[in-house]
Amino acid sequence: MKVPHILLLFALASTLSFAQSEPGQQLDQVTSKEFLQQLIQDRVYFFIAPKVAESLLTHRVEPTMPHGEMMARVSGTVIVAFEITKDGKIRHAMVVSGPRLLQQTALAAVKQWTFRPFLLNGEPVAVATSIPITMSNF
Numbered sequence: 014m015k016v017p018h019i020l021l022l023f024a025l026a027s028t029l030s031f032a033q034s035e036p037g038q039q040l041d042q043v044t045s046k047e048f049l050q051q052l053i054q055d056r057v058y059f060f061i062a063p064k065v066a067e068s069l070l071t072h073r074v075e076p077t078m079p080h081g082e083m084m085a086r087v088s089g090t091v092i093v094a095f096e097i098t099k100d101g102k103i104r105h106a107m108v109v110s111g112p113r114l115l116q117q118t119a120l121a122a123v124k125q126w127t128f129r130p131f132l133l134n135g136e137p138v139a140v141a142t143s144i145p146i147t148m149s150n151f
């Protein structure tokens with residue numbers, strides 16, 4: 014069963030376009046548009062919930078907090094959206110929201126994750142998801 018592109022766009026756009034990286038600051042619409050276009054180009058038709066994606070996780074690398082006086086006071090949640098390929102690898106990862114000082118660290122960690130393939134009718138399919146990563150130095 015193929016889902017029309019419009020449903021994928023609606024689901025992802027609603028998830029990505031309303032996320033905010035800092036209070037009062039809207040997500041970069043160009044980035045989310047490029048992410049959606051890449052998913053369509055890759056024929057990714059399904060967006061799975063974070064809990065479903067976490068249940069498929071086989072290898073997780075935790076973000077390493079950078080050191081420094083300023084970093085000692087930074088904590089928060091970074092949301093990373095990405096595609097999980099048919100073979101369980103990460104592709105097209107991007108930060109959706111979170112403290113700027115933590116974004117690159119979270120993104121670098123997520124890019125190393127691996128998953129069991131998501132199965133649809135017994136066949137592996139590529140899917141998109143977003144996962145919140147909470148980081149703290151306290």
